[in-house]
Amino acid sequence: MHRRLIILGSTGSIGRQALEVVAHLNTLSREGLSPVSFEVVGLAAGSNITLLAGQAAEYPKARTALACPAPGADFVTFTGADSAQKLVVETEADLVLAAMVGVAGLPATLAAVEAGIDVALANKEALVAAGSLIIPAALRSGARLLPVDSEHAGVWQCLCCRAGAPTYPPPYDGGEESRGIAQITLTASGGPFRTWTKEQMRAATPSQARKHPTWTMGDKVTIDSASLMNKALELIEAHWLFGVGAGRLRAVIHPQSYVHALVEFTDSTTVAQLAPPDMRTPIHRALTFPHCAPSMSPRLDWSTLSSLTFEPVDAERFPAVNLALQIIAQTGQRPGLGAWFNAANEVAAAAFAAGTISFTDISHLVATALASAPPLQVHDLTGVLAADTAAREFTNALIAAR
Numbered sequence: 180m181h182r183r184l185i186i187l188g189s190t191g192s193i194g195r196q197a198l199e200v201v202a203h204l205n206t207l208s209r210e211g212l213s214p215v216s217f218e219v220v221g222l223a224a225g226s227n228i229t230l231l232a233g234q235a236a237e238y239p240k241a242r243t244a245l246a247c248p249a250p251g252a253d254f255v256t257f258t259g260a261d262s263a264q265k266l267v268v269e270t271e272a273d274l275v276l277a278a279m280v281g282v283a284g285l286p287a288t289l290a291a292v293e294a295g296i297d298v299a300l301a302n303k304e305a306l307v308a309a310g311s312l313i314i315p316a317a318l319r320s321g322a323r324l325l326p327v328d329s330e331h332a333g334v335w336q337c338l339c340c341r342a343g344a345p346t347y348p349p350p351y352d353g354g355e356e357s358r359g360i361a362q363i364t365l366t367a368s369g370g371p372f373r374t375w376t377k378e379q380m381r382a383a384t385p386s387q388a389r390k391h392p393t394w395t396m397g398d399k400v401t402i403d404s405a406s407l408m409n410k411a412l413e414l415i416e417a418h419w420l421f422g423v424g425a426g427r428l429r430a431v432i433h434p435q436s437y438v439h440a441l442v443e444f445t446d447s448t449t450v451a452q453l454a455p456p457d458m459r460t461p462i463h464r465a466l467t468f469p470h471c472a473p474s475m476s477p478r479l480d481w482s483t484l485s486s487l488t489f490e491p492v493d494a495e496r497f498p499a500v501n502l503a504l505q506i507i508a509q510t511g512q513r514p515g516l517g518a519w520f521n522a523a524n525e526v527a528a529a530a531f532a533a534g535t536i537s538f539t540d541i542s543h544l545v546a547t548a549l550a551s552a553p554p555l556q557v558h559d560l561t562g563v564l565a566a567d568t569a570a571r572e573f574t575n576a577l578i579a580a581r
Contacts, residue, residue, distance in 0.1 A: 180214055180215050180216070180470065181215075181216050181217070181218065182215065182216070182217050182218070182273040182274050182466075183217075183218050183220045183271060183272045183273045183274070184201065184217045184218065184219050184220065184221075184272065184273070184274050184275075184276065184466075185219075185220060185221030185222075185223070185266060185267060185270060185272045185274070185275045185276070185291075186198070186219065186221065186222055186223065186275075186276045186278065187221075187223045187263050187266075187267075187275060187276065187277050187278055187279045187284055187287050187288070187302075188223065188224070188225075188276075188277070188278035188279035188280065188284065188301075188302070189222040189223060189224055189231065189234055189278075190224040190225070190227040190230040190231055190234070191224075191225075191278055191279070191280060191397055192397045192400075192458070193276075193278035193301045193327065193397075193458060193462065194222075194224075194276070194278045195230075196458050196459050196462055197276050197278065197462050197466070198219070198234065198237075199459060199475070200459050200462050200463050200466060200475065201217045201219060201466070203475040204216060204217060204463075204466065204467065204472060205217060207472055207473060212472065212473060213467070213470075213472035213473070214467075214470045214472065215466070215467045215470050215472060217466070218240065219238040219240075219241045220240065220241055220242065220270055220271070220272055221241055221242050221243070221244070221266045221267070221270045221272060221275075222234050222235060222238065222241050222242075222243050222244070223243070223244035223245075223246075223262065223263040223266050223279070223287070224243075224244070224245055224246070225245075225246045225247060225279070225283070226245070226246065226247040226249065228245060228249045228251060228252055228255075231243060231245060231255070232251070232254060235254055242256040242257070242266055242269075242270050243255045243256050243257070243266075244256065244257040244258070244262035244263050244265065244266040245257070245258050245262060246258075246259065246260055246262055246263065246283070257269075260283075261286065263279065263283075263284065263286070263287035264286040264287040264290050266287070267287045267290045267291050267294070267296070268290055268294070272291075272296055273296070273297065274296065274297045274298075274299060274466070275287075275288070275291040275296050275297070275298050275299070276298075276299040276301065276327070276462075276465075276466075277291070277298050277299065277300050277301060277302040277305060278301040278302060278327070279302055280302070280304075280397060280399050280400065281302075281304050281399065281521075281525055282304050282305070282308050282518070282521060282522065282525070282564075282567050284302040284304070284305055285302075285304070285305045285308055285309055285560070285563065285564075286560060288300070288302060288305040288313070289305070289309065289312060289313055289316065289560060291322065292313055292316045292317045292320060292322045292324075293316050293320060293322075294320065294322075295320035295321050295322050296322055297322055297323045297324075297325060298317075298322060298323070298324055298325065299325045299327050299462070299465035299466060300324050300325065300326055300327055300328075300331075300420075300465075301327035301328060301462075303328055303412045303413055303415075303416040304412065304521050304525075306415070306416045306419045306420065307412050307415045307416060307517045307518075307520065307521045308517055308518035308521045308522075308563055308566075308567060309517075309518065309557070309560070309563045310415070310416075310418070310419030310510075310517060311510070311514040311557060312557070312559065312560065312563065313419070314350045314419050317350050318350060323348045323349070323468075324348065324349045324350050324420060325348055325349075325464075325465035325468055326348075326349065326420060326461065326465065327458075327461050327462055327465050328413060328416065328461065329439045329454070329456070329458065329460070329461045330365040330366065330413055330417070330439050330440050331349075331413065331416060331417060331420055331421075331440070332439070332440075332452075332460075332461035332464055332465065333438075333439035333440030333452035333454075333461075334363055334365070334417060334420075334421060334440040334442060334452075335348065335349065335420075336440075336452045336464070337440060337441070337442035337450040337451070337452050338358065338360075338421070338442060340450050348468065349420040349421060350419070350420060350422070351420070351421050351422040359444045359445045359446065360421075360423060360427060360442060360443075360444060360445070361427065361443045361444055361445045361447075362427050362428070362429060362442075362443040363417060363421060363423055363427060363428055363429075363440070363441075363442055363443075364428075364429050364430065364431055364440065364441040364442075364443070365410060365413055365414060365417060365428075365429075365430050365431075365439075365440055366430070366431055366432070366433035366436070366438050366439055366440065366441075366489075367404075367407060367409075367410045367430055367431070367432055367433065367492070368391070368392055368393050368404070368432070368433065368434055368435075368436045368456075369392075369432040369433075369434055369490070370388075370391060370392070370404045370405040370406075370407065371387060371388060371390050371391060371392060371405055372387075372388075372405055372496075372538075373392075373432065373434065375496075376496075377495065377496050377539065380496060380538055380539050381537050381538065381539045382537070382538075383405075383537075383538040385402070385531060385532050385534065388401065388402050388405040388406075388531070388538060389401050389402065389405075391404055391405070392434070393434075393435075393436040393456045398532065399525075399528055399529075399532075402528050402531065402532060402541075403524070403528060405538070406497065406499055406528075406538070406541050406542060407430075407492065407497040407499045407500055408499045408524050408528070408541065408542070408545070410430045410492075410499065410500055410503075411499035411500055411502055411503035411520075412503070412521065412524075413430075414428050414430060414500065414503040414504065414507065415503050415506060415507060415517055415520075418507045418510070424507065424508070425504040425505075425507040425508040428504065428507065430492055430500050431489050431490065431491060431492065432489065432490040432491070432492060433487070433488065433489050433490075434488060434490075435486075435487055435488065436456040437453050437454070437455065437456070437479065437484070437487060438451050438452070438453050438487060438489075439452050439453070439454060440452050453479060454476070454479065455476065455477050455478070455479060457476040457477060459474070459475060459476045460474060460476040463475070463476065497542075498542045498546060499542055499545070502520070502542075502545065502546060502549060503520075505549075506520055506549075513552075513554065513555060514555070514557050515552075515555025515556065515557040515562065515563070515566040516549070516552060516555065518555070518557060518563050518566040518567050518570065519548065519549065519552045519555060519566055519567075519569075519570040520545065520548075520549055520570075521567070521570075522566070522567040522568075522570035522571045522574070523544065523545045523548035523549065523570050523571075523573070523574040524541070524545050525571070526544075526570075526571050526574040526575055526578070527540065527541040527544040527545055527574060527578075528541060530544075530578050535578060536578060536581070544574055544577055544578065545574075547577060548570060548573055548574050548577065551573065552570070553569075
């Protein structure tokens with residue numbers, strides 16, 4: 180099987196690792212060891228023109244997109260804020276890897292889904308902000324959403340073991356009772372501040388927040404992981420991907436980061452998915468689905484795995500998880516709340532990274548913004564982006580008034 184692949188966010192952490200996986204699989208394919216090979220037909224980046232130029236040289240047949248035009252961008256096919264969306268619409272592809280950070284990746288992701296193109300989804304913010312648009316569009320077009328976040332990839336693999344449909348990917352239609360799901364649990368490492376007191380966390384610096392104990396990720400995702408906002412976003416994403424409500428979703432702290440997800444079924448059995456903390460593993464699974472090929476990621480060495488520990492999330496120090504469950508519970512009545520939540524967090528995380536607010540202010544600002552969110556109509560992409568803009572303006576005003 181030869182697949183034409185577009186990578187949105189090719190210069191980011193996920194995009195770079197995806198290109199490593201592509202090179203690995205293409206080598207295996209030439210040796211007859213992989214049933215899947217790839218032609219990279221599109222590369223989209225934000226502003227890193229130097230790295231994009233290197234990638235374009237490696238894949239000369241790929242069209243390119245750059246959101247922030249810069250000198251020396253003569254080789255770029257599309258430029259501007261809508262360049263990634265144009266790349267998807269105007270390039271024939273079999274699979275789109277959506278790895279742009281934040282809501283910026285939403286228009287291109289939605290365009291791929293509406294066109295019936297399978298999406299390897301690493302951009303959780305797209306579903307958080309616009310799950311009410313993307314999931315119905317995928318069910319209409321037949322586009323498959325292949326989870327790339329390690330936790331959702333883990334849930335997907337667990338469901339394949341027991342759901343009676345071993346090759347069926349998300350999105351699911353909300354029939355969790357028929358699939359026998361009692362509870363889906365996402366794990367979190369706890370980040371660099373897992374054992375810190377709230378007073379210590381208040382004085383945390385951006386450089387400390389960027390020192391994740393087990394994962395190597397981009398700047399924004401790492402800060403979100405430190406506050407557990409990343410886990411909050413993932414819970415909302417899981418709600419949309421797997422069709423389960425807040426009562427069947429939870430998060431636990433698992434410092435070793437070997438167990439990525441657990442699914443408990445109504446027969447009181449639980450299936451867990453384990454793998455070393457390496458994002459190339461879920462990228463590999465999404466790109467090769469429904470086939471299986473040797474991975475470039477390391478395997479678990481069970482002879483040295485001495486313990487697996489789990490802890491409850493401390494809601495006092497990490498309130499983001501409960502905020503997410505509240506949003507999920509209100510999805511039917513307030514579908515724009517996810518867009519508001521995501522935008523407020525993006526603004527707050529950026530303000531912390533810039534040294535404008537303290538670390539604990541992130542959750543406080545997001546909670547305050549949520550409490551003040553107006554009724555939001557998000558029947559289309561315009562409505563989602565309007566909610567996003569309004570939330571950014573509101574949160575920026577809160578910061579300015581401090």
